[in-house]
Amino acid sequence: MLSKANFLKILDIIAEMFPRAHGELRSDTPFQMLIAVILSAQATDKGVNKATPALFAKYPDSKSLALADISDVESLIKTIGLYHSKAKNIIRTAEMLETDFGGELPHDKDLLQKLPGVGRKTANVVLGDAFGIPGIAVDTHVERVSKRLQLVKQSATVTEVEDKLMKVVPESEWVVTHHRLIFFGRYHCTARSPKCTLCPVLPYCKFGEKLSIQ
DNA sequence: ATCCCGAGGG
DNA sequence: CCCTCTGGAT
Numbered sequence: 001m002l003s004k005a006n007f008l009k010i011l012d013i014i015a016e017m018f019p020r021a022h023g024e025l026r027s028d029t030p031f032q033m034l035i036a037v038i039l040s041a042q043a044t045d046k047g048v049n050k051a052t053p054a055l056f057a058k059y060p061d062s063k064s065l066a067l068a069d070i071s072d073v074e075s076l077i078k079t080i081g082l083y084h085s086k087a088k089n090i091i092r093t094a095e096m097l098e099t100d101f102g103g104e105l106p107h108d109k110d111l112l113q114k115l116p117g118v119g120r121k122t123a124n125v126v127l128g129d130a131f132g133i134p135g136i137a138v139d140t141h142v143e144r145v146s147k148r149l150q151l152v153k154q155s156a157t158v159t160e161v162e163d164k165l166m167k168v169v170p171e172s173e174w175v176v177t178h179h180r181l182i183f184f185g186r187y188h189c190t191a192r193s194p195k196c197t198l199c200p201v202l203p204y205c206k207f208g209e210k211l212s213i214q
Numbered sequence: 215a216t217c218c219c220g221a222g223g224g
Numbered sequence: 225c226c227c228t229c230t231g232g233a234t
Contacts (some may be wrong), residue, residue, distance in 0.1 A: 023230085025230085037230075040229085040230055040231085041218095041229090041230080042218080042219080042228085042232090043219090043220080043221085043231095044222075044228085044229045045229085048230095079220060079221070080219085081218080081219040081220040081221075081229090082217095082219050082220080082231090082232095083218090084218075084219085085217095085232085086218090086219095089232085116232090116233085117231090117232065117233090118232085119231060119232050120232090121232085122230085122232085125230065137230070138230095139229090139231080140228080140229065140230070140231085141230065142230080158231095178230090179230095182230060185230090186229090190228090191227075191228055192223085192224070192227065193224075
């Protein structure tokens with residue numbers, strides 16, 4: 001298992017690789033960010049950004065989306081995938097924001113998770129990116145990278161990954177570290193054919209060490 | 215554990 | 225063709 005000192009060293013290297021890591025979902029308001037993040041489940045940010053301009057042009061806020069026709073929303077987000085459940089979830093989320101939350105997003109993880117389609121990961125992303133509230137969202141990239149670097153055991157759950165990262169990284173760095181790990185996973189330590197031979201982190205990585213031998 | 219589900223990359 | 229994508233609900 002990787003030591004804390006070595007992991008912080010790796011984070012420094014990754015920070016140099018991606019000095020401008022940031023959320024890549026487009027949105028003009030916290031509400032739109034919430035919807036975009038819900039839509040991003042098992043989908044690429046690029047794919048979400050392709051669909052949301054038309055969606056937000058027609059339904060810019062919770063008041064309008066709450067009254068939307070589901071088949072219309074489905075057709076607007078169809079290219080993203082998982083569109084039946086996502087259409088239902090974002091309309092219901094808009095309704096609940098209107099009826100139960102006074103039209104405002106709650107700045108609270110547990111309350112956000114009461115909204116359909118919003119789980120731990122989505123709540124963390126929205127709190128961090130929309131409100132600057134510290135948190136580490138563990139998505140497919142963060143999980144894969146953390147396991148390859150042996151920050152956690154291979155069998156670790158997403159919650160265990162999240163807890164470990166929060167323990168090792170100072171709270172003031174949680175949100176930016178999250179984005180750096182995403183960028184590292186999305187553009188460099190990719191799921192398929194990771195760029196190990198070009199990787200500045202290779203000296204610290206058992207996973208890449210194994211790959212680079214052959 | 216399984217389902218949802220289209221687009222893009224290799 | 226097969227794999228992956230800022231997962232969540234059942």
